[in-house]
Structure formats: structure tokens, C-alpha cells
Amino acid sequence: MERVEQHASCGGRQEVWKHASSALGCDMKFGVYLPAQALRGERCPVLYWLSGLTCTEQNFVTKAGAQAHAAAHGVIVVAPDTSPRGKAVADDDAWDLGQGASFYVNATQAPWAAHYRMQDYIAGELPALVERHFAATDARGICGHSMGGHGALVTALRHPGRYRSVSAFSPIVAPSSVPWGRKAFTAYLGPDEEMWSAWDATALIASARERLPILVDQGDADEFLATQLQPERLRDACAAAGHPLTLRMQPGYDHSYYFIATFLGDHFAHHARHASR
Amino acid sequence: MERVEQHASCGGRQEVWKHASSALGCDMKFGVYLPAQALRGERCPVLYWLSGLTCTEQNFVTKAGAQAHAAAHGVIVVAPDTSPRGKAVADDDAWDLGQGASFYVNATQAPWAAHYRMQDYIAGELPALVERHFAATDARGICGHSMGGHGALVTALRHPGRYRSVSAFSPIVAPSSVPWGRKAFTAYLGPDEEMWSAWDATALIASARERLPILVDQGDADEFLATQLQPERLRDACAAAGHPLTLRMQPGYDHSYYFIATFLGDHFAHHARHASR
Numbered sequence: 001m002e003r004v005e006q007h008a009s010c011g012g013r014q015e016v017w018k019h020a021s022s023a024l025g026c027d028m029k030f031g032v033y034l035p036a037q038a039l040r041g042e043r044c045p046v047l048y049w050l051s052g053l054t055c056t057e058q059n060f061v062t063k064a065g066a067q068a069h070a071a072a073h074g075v076i077v078v079a080p081d082t083s084p085r086g087k088a089v090a091d092d093d094a095w096d097l098g099q100g101a102s103f104y105v106n107a108t109q110a111p112w113a114a115h116y117r118m119q120d121y122i123a124g125e126l127p128a129l130v131e132r133h134f135a136a137t138d139a140r141g142i143c144g145h146s147m148g149g150h151g152a153l154v155t156a157l158r159h160p161g162r163y164r165s166v167s168a169f170s171p172i173v174a175p176s177s178v179p180w181g182r183k184a185f186t187a188y189l190g191p192d193e194e195m196w197s198a199w200d201a202t203a204l205i206a207s208a209r210e211r212l213p214i215l216v217d218q219g220d221a222d223e224f225l226a227t228q229l230q231p232e233r234l235r236d237a238c239a240a241a242g243h244p245l246t247l248r249m250q251p252g253y254d255h256s257y258y259f260i261a262t263f264l265g266d267h268f269a270h271h272a273r274h275a276s277r
Numbered sequence: 278m279e280r281v282e283q284h285a286s287c288g289g290r291q292e293v294w295k296h297a298s299s300a301l302g303c304d305m306k307f308g309v310y311l312p313a314q315a316l317r318g319e320r321c322p323v324l325y326w327l328s329g330l331t332c333t334e335q336n337f338v339t340k341a342g343a344q345a346h347a348a349a350h351g352v353i354v355v356a357p358d359t360s361p362r363g364k365a366v367a368d369d370d371a372w373d374l375g376q377g378a379s380f381y382v383n384a385t386q387a388p389w390a391a392h393y394r395m396q397d398y399i400a401g402e403l404p405a406l407v408e409r410h411f412a413a414t415d416a417r418g419i420c421g422h423s424m425g426g427h428g429a430l431v432t433a434l435r436h437p438g439r440y441r442s443v444s445a446f447s448p449i450v451a452p453s454s455v456p457w458g459r460k461a462f463t464a465y466l467g468p469d470e471e472m473w474s475a476w477d478a479t480a481l482i483a484s485a486r487e488r489l490p491i492l493v494d495q496g497d498a499d500e501f502l503a504t505q506l507q508p509e510r511l512r513d514a515c516a517a518a519g520h521p522l523t524l525r526m527q528p529g530y531d532h533s534y535y536f537i538a539t540f541l542g543d544h545f546a547h548h549a550r551h552a553s554r
């Protein structure tokens with residue numbers, strides 16, 4: 001594990017680390033914000049952020065303004081990359097498949113299965129590493145944007161007891177039913193759609209063993225709202241299952257980091273409330 | 278004038294505009310944040326932000342977290358590009374000369390003099406355009422980073438009465454005396470160093486007709502502190518002239534946008550205080 005960046009930020013430190021991932025079989029980078037409390041050795045809860053298509057660990061740490069909120073709440077923030085990386089790792093020329101577009105699943109199909117085990121990485125290897133290396137408690141929250149919003153919802157739903165809180169911005173709530181998800185799932189999981197429901201938040205809600213309250217913010221001027229996101233599918237699934245959901249439609253907001261930065265403080269408050277419960 | 282980007286942000290709107298600049302003889306882009314008050318037609322003060330070497334209008338608007346502060350204070354924020362642009366505009370292969378590195382002067386030397394009239398643009402054409410097109414008052418503040426910190430100080434000092442307030446992050450306070458500035462001034466203004474003092478904040482302080490209080494934040498872990506920035510030169514010049522200066526050395530902070538984002542709220546408060554005087 002090697003630190004490749006460090007910057008004083010909001011009384012704490014924004015760092016980027018590089019390490020050899022055993023789950024993924026390649027080198028990975030992640031961003032970590034350590035608030036002053038963590039730098040002093042006081043153990044802090046951890047919020048995991050999963051980014052959207054084409055992102056690396058950099059987008060969230062440079063554009064979201066998360067550090068001020070993390071400092072105010074005394075929370076460590078971990079922002080991993082969005083897929084395995086490197087020349088030895090399968091890729092595709094399209095921006096919505098392969099590197100930068102893992103959809104946070106464990107792939108079962110060639111050529112993806114060799115490295116694309118992002119779910120194992122996000123829910124297992126990375127938290128273990130973080131809790132060993134930094135002044136972290138095991139109070140975990142998970143949040144993400146678009147493909148990463150899907151990732152956050154699915155990761156929390158698949159691992160009851162592992163996260164205290166979950167939230168998402170503009171998530172792909174029903175990947176099995178929309179073009180981005182269907183393309184990725186066909187490649188990573190194969191054409192048998194029965195195998196897809198274990199990776200689809202809207203499908204998982206029905207059988208969830210834990211009713212973790214979900215906070216979702218969605219801009220109503222989001223250019224992907226009708227084609228790829230369709231939050232009403234999550235609303236209906238939660239209503240049918242009695243799963244607590246706060247879905248906030250934000251008038252005029254689009255799919256960008258300007259939207260995320262505007263409402264990120266509310267998500268930090270949501271996660272902090274559950275971390276200290 | 279054509280709007281090329283718009284995003285809802287913090288209750289207002291982050292926009293990017295493109296226009297044909299007569300001062301520069303080329304097309305230019307600038308970012309403008311319009312708080313809710315301005316969108317409703319209430320006239321707001323304007324803060325101009327000048328960015329550092331290699332930047333475009335994008336760096337500040339995507340990385341600084343300025344929108345939340347601008348919304349809280351009801352301030353319009355204008356972030357221009359750092360030089361004239363385009364194939365017809367002189368350039369250099371080095372990142373610290375030519376496009377992206379105007380130093381905000383009016384160049385007198387070939388081949389730069391044809392387009393590099395950034396001071397006329399920043400202090401004249403751009404404010405006139407902004408005050409005509411948006412719900413802006415003539416209460417102007419100016420702020421910047423590194424080369425843009427130099428630009429902010431020099432622009433305010435050269436135009437007594439035109440700005441209500443000035444501040445800077447990690448400014449090049451004495452360009453005539455440091456490598457970045459000497460290289461740029463030799464190219465843009467020629468080898469006669471007598472011509473440089475009109476563009477050097479530390480030199481201008483002695484004869485300033487207006488004693489606008491200056492706020493400067495400087496990280497003490499800034500990689501350019503000793504070679505290019507040397508804030509003690511500004512401190513000494515202000516002390517000698519009786520010019521009000523608040524110079525804050527920030528322990529552990531570097532030259533990055535993480536530093537800017539950490540202390541930007543204090544700069545907005547400084548400018549808002551003077552705008553409403």
C-alpha cells in the first residue's frame with residue numbers, strides 16, 4: 001500500500017492510495033479523506049462513495065466539495081475507482097462497458113470474470129483494508145452517483161448488517177430494465193436474465209432482510225432520467241415491500257457534480273445520523 | 278454572446294458563456310454563477326476570480342466549491358479564462374508562457390501584443406459585459422490564485438475606485454523578482470525591467486492611491502512558496518507603505534484547489550463585507 005497523493009484539506013487530509021488488490025488481480029487507487037479526528041487517532045465512521053460511468057477515484061474528491069462535510073461530521077470518506085484497471089484487464093472501446101464501467105458486480109462471463117469482481121472489492125477487501133490502515137470504526141455508510149448509486153444500493157441490500165446507512169444520487173435503480181444496465185449485465189453476467197436480479201436494487205428490495213432507510217436525490221432535469229434512471233421503479237418496489245425510502249425530486253437539477261455538490265451535505269447528515277445510532 | 282453550459286447549482290445556476298472579445302480579438306469563455314437573487318432579477322455584487330497557470334474557466338467552477346458561498350452571500354461569481362485562445366493567437370510550447378499563462382498584462386512585444394491584452398479584458402470589457410447582461414451592481418470584488426492572485430492584486434491596484442475589495446490565494450506577489458514572472462514579463466513586456474513595475478503588486482503598493490485592504494492566504498507547504506511566491510515581499514511593501522494587509526500563513530497547506538476550497542468561505546465573507554459597505 002503506497003500513498004501517491006496527500007493534500008491538507010478542511011483541517012484534515014485528502015489522500016490517494018495505491019495498492020495491489022487480490023479481489024481484482026490488479027493495482028487499484030482510492031481516495032481517502034481523513035478528518036482531523038482521524039489524524040489524531042480517534043476512530044471515525046467511514047462513508048464509501050461509488051462513482052458513475054467513466055470516473056476514476058479523482059472525480060468525487062476534486063468536484064463534490066465533500067471534505068467540508070466530512071470535516072464537520074468527523075467522517076472518513078473513501079472513494080474507490082470504478083473498475084479494475086490496467087493493460088492486462090479486459091476492456092471495451094465503449095465508455096459504458098469495461099474499464100470505468102464495472103457496475104460493481106462480480107462478473108461471471110469471459111473475458112470479464114478474470115478481474116471484474118468489484119463487488120468483492122467494494123464490500124470486502126476495501127473495507128477490511130481501510131479498517132486496518134486508518135483510524136476507522138466499523139460504522140460504514142455507502143453512497144454513490146448514477147452507476148455508483150446502483151452500486152451503493154445493491155451493495156447495501158446484498159450485505160445486511162454490513163452498512164449502517166445507504167443513499168444515492170440519480171441511481172440506476174433497475175439496471176435489468178434500462179439500456180446501460182442491460183448492456184453491462186449481458187456482458188458481465190450473461191444473457192440469462194434470471195441471474196441479473198441479484199444485482200438489481202428494485203428486484204432486491206422485495207426480499208431484503210434488513211429495512212435500511214434509503215435516501216435518494218434525483219434531478220428532474222437529468223438528461224438520463226427517463227431512459228436510464230426511472231426512480232419510480234424504486235419508489236413502487238419500496239412501497240410494495242414496505243421499505244423506507246425518501247425520494248426527493250429536485251426541480252431543475254441535472255446529472256452533474258453541480259447537483260451532487262448542492263445536496264451532498266444532506267447525505268452526510270443522513271449517514272452521520274445512522275452512524276451514531 | 279452565447280450560453281454554452283448551464284447547470285442548476287445551490288439554488289442558483291452555474292453557466293458558461295462564449296463571446297467575441299474586442300479587447301483580445303478572439304472568442305473567449307467565462308463561467309458565471311448566478312445566485313437565486315440574480316435569477317429573480319435582484320441586482321447582486323460581482324466577484325471576479327482569476328485562475329492560475331494552465332487553467333481555463335473550468336477549474337475554479339468545478340473544483341472550488343464556490344457556488345455554496347456565492348448562494349449564501351447572494352454574489353455573482355465570474356471566472357474568465359486565463360489568456361486569449363485559438364489557433365490565430367500566439368502560443369508557446371511551455372506551460373508557463375502563452376495560452377493559459379497571460380499574467381493578465383497588456384503585452385507590448387511581438388508576437389504577443391496582437392492578442393494578449395488581458396488587463397483591458399479583465400478590468401474593462403468583461404465587467405462592462407457582465408453588468409449589461411446579468412443582474413449585477415457595480416460593487417466589484419476581485420480574487421485569484423497564484424498567477425491569478427498576482428492578476429487580482431495588480432488589477433485592483435491599477436484601477437483605484439473600480440473594486441470594493443481584493444484578495445488572493447498563494448499569489449505571485451513580486452513577478453519581477455521570480456522565475457515565472459521574469460520569463461513572462463520578458464516575453465510580454467520586453468527586457469526593460471523599468472516597464473515591469475506597473476505590473477508588479479509589490480512595486481505598485483508604494484504608490485497606491487487607494488488603500489484597499491488586502492486578504493492573502495498562503496499555505497506553508499506550498500511547493501512554490503520559496504521560489505515563486507515569496508509573500509514576505511508583499512508583507513514588507515505593505516508595512517513600508519502603511520497598506521492594510523492580512524497575510525495568513527496556513528500550516529500544512531499546498532498550492533492545490535484543496536487549499537482554495539478550505540479557505541474560500543473566508544474570502545467570500547471578506548468581499549461581501551466590503552460590497553455592502
